[in-house]
Amino acid sequence: MDLVLDGLAKAIALVVHLDPEVAGIALLSLEVSGLATLVSVVLGVSLGAAVALNQFPGKRAVVAIVNTGMGLPPVVVGLFVSILLWRNGPLGFLGLLYTPAAIVIAQSVIATPIVMGISISALQALPAALRTQILALGATRAQMVWMLVREARLPLMAGVMAGFGGVISEVGASIMVGGNVRGYTRVLTSATVMEVGRGNFDVAIALSLILLGACLAINWCLTAIQQRERPR
Amino acid sequence: MTSGGPMLEVRGLQVQRGGRGVLDVASFHLGDGEFVSLIGPNGCGKSTLLLSMMGLLPRAAGEILFRGEDVFSGDRVARRRRMAMVLQEPLLFDATVHDNVAAGLRLRGLGREETRRRVGYYLERFRLGDLAQRSARKLSGGEARRVSLARALAVEPEVVFLDEPFASLDVPTRQSITADLERAIRGSRMAAVLVTHDRSEALRLSDRIVVMNEGRIVQSDAPSVVMNSPVNEFVASCVGMETILPGEVVRRNEWEVAIGVGGQEIDAVAEASVGEQVYCCVRPENVVIEVVNPTLTSSARNVYLARITRVASVGPYLEVRLDCGFPLVAHVTPDSFALLRLEEGKRVWASFKATAIHVIRKRRASAAAAGPAPANESVADGAASTQR
Numbered sequence: 042m043d044l045v046l047d048g049l050a051k052a053i054a055l056v057v058h059l060d061p062e063v064a065g066i067a068l069l070s071l072e073v074s075g076l077a078t079l080v081s082v083v084l085g086v087s088l089g090a091a092v093a094l095n096q097f098p099g100k101r102a103v104v105a106i107v108n109t110g111m112g113l114p115p116v117v118v119g120l121f122v123s124i125l126l127w128r129n130g131p132l133g134f135l136g137l138l139y140t141p142a143a144i145v146i147a148q149s150v151i152a153t154p155i156v157m158g159i160s161i162s163a164l165q166a167l168p169a170a171l172r173t174q175i176l177a178l179g180a181t182r183a184q185m186v187w188m189l190v191r192e193a194r195l196p197l198m199a200g201v202m203a204g205f206g207g208v209i210s211e212v213g214a215s216i217m218v219g220g221n222v223r224g225y226t227r228v229l230t231s232a233t234v235m236e237v238g239r240g241n242f243d244v245a246i247a248l249s250l251i252l253l254g255a256c257l258a259i260n261w262c263l264t265a266i267q268q269r270e271r272p273r
Numbered sequence: 274m275t276s277g278g279p280m281l282e283v284r285g286l287q288v289q290r291g292g293r294g295v296l297d298v299a300s301f302h303l304g305d306g307e308f309v310s311l312i313g314p315n316g317c318g319k320s321t322l323l324l325s326m327m328g329l330l331p332r333a334a335g336e337i338l339f340r341g342e343d344v345f346s347g348d349r350v351a352r353r354r355r356m357a358m359v360l361q362e363p364l365l366f367d368a369t370v371h372d373n374v375a376a377g378l379r380l381r382g383l384g385r386e387e388t389r390r391r392v393g394y395y396l397e398r399f400r401l402g403d404l405a406q407r408s409a410r411k412l413s414g415g416e417a418r419r420v421s422l423a424r425a426l427a428v429e430p431e432v433v434f435l436d437e438p439f440a441s442l443d444v445p446t447r448q449s450i451t452a453d454l455e456r457a458i459r460g461s462r463m464a465a466v467l468v469t470h471d472r473s474e475a476l477r478l479s480d481r482i483v484v485m486n487e488g489r490i491v492q493s494d495a496p497s498v499v500m501n502s503p504v505n506e507f508v509a510s511c512v513g514m515e516t517i518l519p520g521e522v523v524r525r526n527e528w529e530v531a532i533g534v535g536g537q538e539i540d541a542v543a544e545a546s547v548g549e550q551v552y553c554c555v556r557p558e559n560v561v562i563e564v565v566n567p568t569l570t571s572s573a574r575n576v577y578l579a580r581i582t583r584v585a586s587v588g589p590y591l592e593v594r595l596d597c598g599f600p601l602v603a604h605v606t607p608d609s610f611a612l613l614r615l616e617e618g619k620r621v622w623a624s625f626k627a628t629a630i631h632v633i634r635k636r637r638a639s640a641a642a643a644g645p646a647p648a649n650e651s652v653a654d655g656a657a658s659t660q661r
Contacts, residue, residue, distance in 0.1 A: 170360055176329055177358035178377040179428060181350050188376075192367055 044242060051243030052250055062224070063244070067251045070228040071259075073141050074209040077148030081156045081204045084149070086197065089160025090186055094172070104161060110154025115147075119217030122147040126218065139220035144228065147214035152204035159200030163193040198267035202260050209256060229255075278341060280305050280464055281326060281432060286335035288321055288488075294333070296321045296488045303432065303464050310467045310475035310496075312511055313485035319468040322485070323434040326466070327358055354381055357430035359438045363417035365409035365424075370401055373409050373420050377428040395423040398457050399450075415446035422450070426457055432464040439474070444588075447471075451478070472513050476500065484508045505633060506552045514554035514631065515602040522549045529627060535599035540574040543632035550635040559629035560603035562593065563622045564613050573624040577601075581619050584610075595623050 055063055092103055124130050126138040126146075137143045167189060175185045190197065212230035219226035221235060229252045236245040281303040288296035296318040303309060311319040324330040326337055328344035337344045339352055357377070365373050374395055378388045396402050399419040404412070409420060418438060425433055438454075439447045455478055458465050469475050475482050475496065482499040484492045484507075492504045503509040506517050520534035522545045532539045532553055539553050561573065568576050577597035585592045591610050595601045601623055605615070615621065 168362065168364060170362060171364050173324070173329060174358070174360055174364040176353070177327055177356075177360075177434075178424070179350065179354035179357075179380045184380055188366070194367075 048242040048246045052247035055244065055247040056250060060247075063247060063251065065224065066227050066229055066232050066248065067255065069141065069226075070209065070230070070252070071255060073144045073215075073228060074148060074205060075259075077145045077152055077208050078201065078205040080145070080149040081152035081208075082201055085153045085156025085200070085204065086160045086190065088153075089157040090164060090190065092157075093161045093164035094186065094189070104158075107154050107158045107161065111158040113151055113154060114213070115151055115211035115215075116213035116217065118147050118150050119214030122150060122214065122218050138218060139222060139226060141219070141226055143218040144215050144226060147218045148208035148211065151211060151214060152208045155207055156200045156204040159203060160193075160197055163196035163200065164189055166196070167192055195267060198263055202263050205259060205263070206256065209252070209259075279303055280307075280340060282336075282338040283322075283326065284336045284338075286322075286325060286337060287333040288318075288325055288330055289333045290321075294488060296325065298322060298335070298488075298490055301483070301490060301493075303466060305431075306462045306464055307480050308458065308465045308467070308478055309481045309483055310469055310479040311483050311485060312469060312472070312475055313491075314511075317485045318488040319485055320436050321488075323358065323436055323466060323468060327356055327434060328353055354428070355431045356434065357425040357428050357432075358434040359421050359425045359436065361437045361440050363421040365412075365417055365420055368409060369406050370409055370412070370420050371396070371405040374401075374423045374427050376424060381428065391427050391429075395427040395457075398426075399423040399453055415442055415450060418442065418450055419453070422454055422457075426463075429461070430463060432466070433458070435465060435467040437468050437470070439469070439471070447474075472500075484511050486511075501631060503554065503631065503633065506554070509552065509554040509631065509633060513556060515557045516553075516555040516560075516600065518553045518555075518599050519635075520551055520553055522547050522551060530632070532632070535597075537577060537598040539630065540627040541630040541632050542628050543630070545632060545634055552633040552635065554631040554633060555601065555625055555629065557592065557602045557604040559625050560595075560601060561624045562595075562603055562605060562609075562613065562615070563624065566622055567624055571624055572626065574627040575630075576622060576624040579621055579623040581615060581617050581621060584615070584617055595621070597623055 092100065092107070122143065123138065125132045126135065126143055127133050128138070137146070171192065172185060172189065175188050180188060210230065212234055215221075215226075215228050216231045216234070219228065219231065221227050221231040227235075229248050233245050233248045233252070236242075236248065279302040281301075283298050283301035286296060286298045286301075287294060298318075301322070311322065313319055321330060325332060326339075326344070328337070328349055332345070339355070342352065344352055366376060371392055374392045375388050378391060383391070393402075396405055399422055401416070401419055401423060404416060409417065412420065422438060435454075439450060442450070451474060467475070467478060479496050481493060482496050483490055484499060484503075486507050492499055492508045494502075499508065500512050503512055503514065509517050518534045518539070520532040520539065522530050523533045523538065524531040525545070525547050528542050528544075530541055530543050530545050532541060532551060534553060541553060543551075545551050561567075561571075566576070567573070579595040579597040579601065581593055582596050583594040587604070590604045590606050593603045593605055593610075593615065595603060603623060613621070
């Protein structure tokens with residue numbers, strides 16, 4: 042019990058005094074996961090719309106694959122991105138392994154199927170006649186897609202939150218492709234794992250608190266955006 | 274833009290779904306400011322015709338010309354923006370009533386001021402002024418229909434297609450919305466095509482009624498012509514002639530014929546030859562039920578002793594089914610029903626006038642059904658041109 046209380050007290054002190062190293066780790070985490078979420082939203086929503094709004098042979102198989110991708114284990118993603126970015130790998134010439142960019146790539150691979158899967162179901166849940174109605178109002182095809190996305194914004198934002206939650210909390214891929222390099226690729230989750238291994242529970246608790254706080258703050262903002270345009 | 278010709282013209286249009294033909298319209302015209310109602314059973318192609326004219330359904334063959342230009346060629350979006358459509362469901366956006374009505378205007382990139390002015394005008398037209406800032410998700414069924422109509426008319430189209438916009442509304446709400454819609458459309462030069470199952474609505478609003486069956490236009494005429502002179506038994510049943518009896522002309526006396534039906538004779542004012550096969554069509558509102566024999570006191574030529582076989586409540590009146598040797602349907606008010614102490618199994622006298630019967634000659638009916646629709650349309654054009 043002492044361990045917990047002591048750890049908690051030290052953790053709060055670390056957070057309050059904002060240890061520069063801890064602050065740097067938190068900032069990098071937000072940057073990397075924020076960027077990965079952004080990439081996944083651009084790819085996931087547009088690909089999701091393309092799948093949801095078009096009929097093509099093999100559509101069911103594509104949806105099944107995307108749905109499977111929603112549960113991709115981060116270590117598996119980490120492994121494949123590592124192989125791709127390995128010095129002798131197909132993209133080794135880019136020299137991205139063990140850089141923050143590598144973590145962004147891995148996390149984008151994790152989040153994109155989540156955002157895409159939720160986008161597909163969100164757009165498919167809209168009434169089929171709504172597309173006809175929007176076109177009949179004089180919309181171009183692009184305007185129609187945009188209006189459908191707006192109409193599905195509640196579940197779509199839920200998809201964004203799920204994507205962000207998935208990547209800010211993953212650790213396997215970050216360690217594998219980022220290497221947990223101090224001051225360079227160390228993020229909240231990889232740092233927490235490391236500190237627990239060293240027995241520094243106070244730092245680990247501090248990092249966890251920051252992680253929870255960051256998740257809460259980001260999701261609170263996303264929820265505000267999600268609910269903003271809904272008339273009372 | 275062509276002047277003088279019809280605003281919208283359909284020629285030889287065929288539409289297929291899943292490899293099966295669902296629409297085969299030889300000819301259809303719509304003039305500027307004309308109000309046409311499409312009636313017919315479910316699945317007869319009414320909605321398909323509307324979507325096709327809007328350019329939203331691919332066609333297998335034929336032409337749809339809007340102001341002389343094929344709706345599938347050139348700038349389709351620009352052409353579609355001169356039309357509007359209201360579907361069966363209101364399909365409102367998850368936004369305020371104001372933003373819903375503004376949707377079509379914003380798609381057209383109309384200025385902020387003009388958008389606000391027009392939205393305000395159409396909100397008032399459809400009595401939605403107080404609801405402007407309300408969420409469209411929190412409206413009653415009637416209010417939602419009003420918003421969908423205001424949204425379509427706010428773009429001030431040259432033609433509006435209305436696909437059963439009043440379906441599933443209660444009668445008072447329906448009447449009130451219909452009245453507002455009629456005012457809004459008649460107050461402009463907008464043409465309208467309304468799909469409806471409500472005959473009284475079609476009668477009240479239309480310059481012309483088009484009856485469809487199995488993807489084809491069966492009759493296209495002025496409302497009074499369609500209601501009183503249906504070209505065949507299908508149209509007769511569509512326009513509320515609930516009693517349609519096959520028979521044979523047994524006697525003829527100048528304008529009056531006697532038609533043998535189920536062992537009885539029906540006198541009718543009609544043009545038909547002895548021996549000819551015909552249908553006798555009687556509207557239920559033209560049948561009078563009495564408990565004493567009216568033969569000596571009534572001018573009605575057709576009086577029959579009948580037995581009440583079934584009674585059902587149909588909205589504001591009762592539908593009484595009679596057996597006179599042939600089946601006959603009558604409408605009576607609940608008051609009359611109670612006064613005459615009517616009940617199932619009771620023997621009564623049923624009568625209707627010779628002039629209240631519409632006789633359809635079978636030969637003519639089958640010829641009209643199989644014949645090319647342009648023949649119907651040319652009649653319609655003449656009828657329509659006298660309307661306005």
